[in-house]
Every structure is written in structure tokens, then in C-alpha cells.
Amino acid sequence: MTTTFCDELWTSTAEIRAAIDKLPFVTGLGDGTLEREKFVYYLAQDALYLRGYARALASAAAKADRPQDIAFFAKSAHDAVVVESSLHQGNVVDVDAWTPSPTCTGYTSYLLSVAHTQGYPELAAAVLPCFWIYAEVGRGLLEQAGDLAAHPYGDWIATYADEEFEAATEHARQIVNRLADQADPATRDRMRTVFTTASTWEWMFWDAAWRVETWPFGAAAAPVSEQAK
Numbered sequence: 001m002t003t004t005f006c007d008e009l010w011t012s013t014a015e016i017r018a019a020i021d022k023l024p025f026v027t028g029l030g031d032g033t034l035e036r037e038k039f040v041y042y043l044a045q046d047a048l049y050l051r052g053y054a055r056a057l058a059s060a061a062a063k064a065d066r067p068q069d070i071a072f073f074a075k076s077a078h079d080a081v082v083v084e085s086s087l088h089q090g091n092v093v094d095v096d097a098w099t100p101s102p103t104c105t106g107y108t109s110y111l112l113s114v115a116h117t118q119g120y121p122e123l124a125a126a127v128l129p130c131f132w133i134y135a136e137v138g139r140g141l142l143e144q145a146g147d148l149a150a151h152p153y154g155d156w157i158a159t160y161a162d163e164e165f166e167a168a169t170e171h172a173r174q175i176v177n178r179l180a181d182q183a184d185p186a187t188r189d190r191m192r193t194v195f196t197t198a199s200t201w202e203w204m205f206w207d208a209a210w211r212v213e214t215w216p217f218g219a220a221a222a223p224v225s226e227q228a229k
Contacts, residue, residue, distance in 0.1 A: 005180035006173045013199045020203050025210040030141040032152045042209035044098040052108025054080040059115035060123050072171055102215055103208035107201040114194055121179040125191035128176055129198040131169040134160045
């Protein structure tokens with residue numbers, strides 16, 4: 001069986017992905033023991049992140065070299081804002097009352113910097129971890145949780161373990177593989193770098209949620225106690 005470029009990316013980031021699976025936030029999400037306030041904090045930050053991520057996806061649509069890619073990334077940008085945000089609205093009182101955390105700001109700024117300073121292959125690789133890692137985490141948590149009906153975070157797990165989300169993830173991988181096959185070695189190296197960096201940001205994002213990360217010197221995110229009511 002031929003090893004694809006995405007296979008290489010997945011293997012090269014195995015340490016990062018293993019660290020994500022071991023994060024207390026992720027394990028608590030899976031077994032239902034995660035404190036509600038930390039989950040609400042995470043959802044608020046995720047909603048804010050998705051606004052920046054949607055802009056990066058829209059930029060990918062603008063840079064795309066095929067009509068099918070334009071349609072895929074445009075729909076993904078729409079889904080990031082509309083479809084997935086519905087998951088946040090039922091759990092967070094007012095997302096706009098929150099300030100993006102340092103990690104949320106850093107991750108979205110990184111993706112948008114790739115969008116503005118690098119090419120389509122690099123941007124496609126940079127946005128892939130948010131598809132792929134979430135699909136894998138969702139699948140793993142579903143296997144662990146089993147019946148989601150009584151699970152306190154069953155709606156979240158179901159969203160990312162969904163077959164439609166997995167299909168979107170596979171589509172994103174196919175795009176990255178095709179672009180890598182057409183790219184020169186220097187471009188492929190940049191694609192590896194942005195994929196690894198974005199994967200690391202994924203670890204940092206969940207770690208920040210566990211720590212309920214705030215800004216120093218008073219520029220803090222909205223208090224969790226107010227948002228969790």
C-alpha cells in the first residue's frame with residue numbers, strides 16, 4: 001500500500017497526538033468527569049476560535065485551484081460558523097462577553113498569517129489538523145463513552161464522531177495529498193511545518209482550557225463563574 005503525504009504527516013505528529021489523548025481535559029471529557037466550568041470556558045474559546053478558523057477556510061476557498069476545492073472550503077467555513085456554533089449556543093450564555101484567550105488568539109493569528117503570507121498548499125495543510133485531530137478524538141471518545149444518551153458531554157462527542165464530519169476530514173486529506181503530489185520539495189517542507197505547528201496549537205488549546213487560561217495584567221477572559229450560570 002502506497003504511503004501518502006498525509007500518512008507521513010500523521011506519523012510525524014504521533015507524539016503530539018498521543019499527548020492530546022492524555023490531556024486531563026480530554027480524558028475528563030471522555031469519562032464525563034470534566035468540571036462544567038472548564039467545559040463552558042472551552043466552548044466559549046472554541047466559538048471564538050471558529051470565527052478565525054472560518055476566515056482561514058474562506059481564504060483557502062479564495063486560493064483554491066479547483067472548483068471542487070472552492071466549494072469544499074467555502075462550505076467548511078459556513079459550517080464552522082453556523083453548524084458547529086449551534087453546539088456552543090446551548091452551553092454558553094453569551095460568547096461575545098468573552099475575550100479570546102492568549103492561546104485562542106495565538107492559534108487563529110497563526111492560521112491567518114499562513115493565509116496571508118503563504119500559498120494554497122501550505123494553507124490547506126495548516127487547516128487540516130482541526131479537521132483530522134477532532135475527528136480522531138471524537139471517534140476515540142465515542143468508543144470509550146459508548147451510549148451517549150446519559151453522557152454529560154454526549155452532544156460534543158457526537159458532533160465530532162459524526163460520519164459527515166469524518167467525510168469532510170477525508171475530503172480535506174485528499175486535497176492536501178493532491179497538492180503535495182504536485183508540489184516541489186520546498187513547498188512540501190513548508191506544508192509539513194505548518195501541519196506540525198497547527199497540531200501543536202491543538203494540544204495547546206485543550207491544555208489552555210484545562211488551565212482556564214487568562215491574560216496577565218488584568219486583560220483576562222470573561223470570568224467562568226459568570227458564564228457558567
